[in-house]
Amino acid sequence: MSSDDGSVESCLVEKLRYYVTLSDDEVTLLSQLEENEQEEARGAMIRHGGEPVDHLFVVKAGWLYGYTILADGRRQVLQLHFPGDIIGLPDLAFEHATTGLQSCTDAVLCPFPKAGLDNILQQSTTLTALLMSIGMVDHVVLLDRIRLLGRMDAKARIGHLLLEIMCRLRTTNRNMGCEFRLPLTQDEIGDAVGLTNVYVSRTLGELERDGFIHRSDGRVKILREDELRELTDFEDRYFQMDTSWFPDRVNPV
């Protein structure tokens, strides 16, 4: 699973392979998106909201998040980005970035031009359908987030976020257990689920006292996943995807 220069295979390919088998041609098409690399340190501002956007990114390593700042200076974290994600698709429809982009760990990004999607749209209806499907999964995850922000209390919000992160990590790390490193500050967690850092601290403490999670180092372990899923009404949107409607291949393997 490693290419001949010793590097690990593309996370994007790995993520897409979680859902369908890819032909060599399709892998080649995708790898064109990852020809350039750009390293970023933890906490780097990669893009401000409102800037002109001329390229998208594939995340090769690290965690990042999109955010907006409100008039009073507070921040809302809009979505988390993990290795294998394509960042910036929604901005394609606009001339200026709708969200800021910041890294929460050291990260490696692969920038590619907007036009880089032309190849894919024109040469592979399967990849087109797959990219649309990934977009649909993301869409549903946002709906879950809306539900969370609109109607759930602090404990459920944070528990839900932790479960979502875990399931998302599993799509590129197939046999991950229930423990993972959580490189988010409590400020960032709060900004993601609409709470303050103070209340995040209290609530994480409560979740730990209740025996739902265990924290040590920068790591989190989900102790009673089933019960936490129940408490937070969580559904794993990443687990499986319906590809039955995909068009017959115009460019068969």
Add this chain to the structure above:
Amino acid sequence: MSSDDGSVESCLVEKLRYYVTLSDDEVTLLSQLEENEQEEARGAMIRHGGEPVDHLFVVKAGWLYGYTILADGRRQVLQLHFPGDIIGLPDLAFEHATTGLQSCTDAVLCPFPKAGLDNILQQSTTLTALLMSIGMVDHVVLLDRIRLLGRMDAKARIGHLLLEIMCRLRTTNRNMGCEFRLPLTQDEIGDAVGLTNVYVSRTLGELERDGFIHRSDGRVKILREDELRELTDFEDRYFQMDTSWFPDRVNPV
């Protein structure tokens, strides 16, 4: 702008034409999505969350909304659907509907099978790119909603919702003013922006006393749009779309 049988042209075509010029072939492709009609009365449950999904809808007339019910019975309205919208794209990636669907006015829907998108994906890269772009606009609208739910107070939430509805209506009703019929109950408004009907009533009253809106009949008039935009930090995501990255046409006019 009317076809020979006297009916108004497709809202879907009208909405897409807001953004690009369409060829006759493309209009034909799209019209295939609207071959069947289904009438629904106000308040009809069209689909429950969790049901198997075998088709999507084009909205021909009326307002609808997607929602979910929480464990305690409360409801979160996830998105509003207007004439010209395609409902169900996100569900394509799943075997079961992720949201319930209900009408808030009498409505006319055009159901079409999942496979109905094949034609479009395979025969028009322009329409494919356009559908993706619409999806991206929707995506950004959801991000705005997340920001609203996570960090804005009741007055801004409701004001923002009203502005969003107005701008959305303008995409299919080009020369609409600042007044429109609002066929949502205060329960539904509350479920959309994460408040209770009681607080919606209070807040609408406050917005009216402040001179931002005027209510009469079932209609709302935005009185000081600029100031309300400022108060609610509103940005019109529907107004314009960047189509510059669209692939060169494989099937030119």
Add this chain to the structure above:
DNA sequence: CGAAAAGTTGAGGATCGTCAACATCTGTGG
């Protein structure tokens, strides 16, 4: 080792929810 960042804990306060009574609107049948 020391400074800055991140996390914890307490006290008091603001926003919004809950419950309840009442008012108004809407549509239906007599």
Add this chain to the structure above:
DNA sequence: CCACAGATGTTGACGATCCTCAACTTTTCG
């Protein structure tokens, strides 16, 4: 045309969740 019932909207009193401010502790990293 009126009567009535159910749905919808309004208003008040009270309470819960979460925020703000602030002091303090722990961790991280140069």
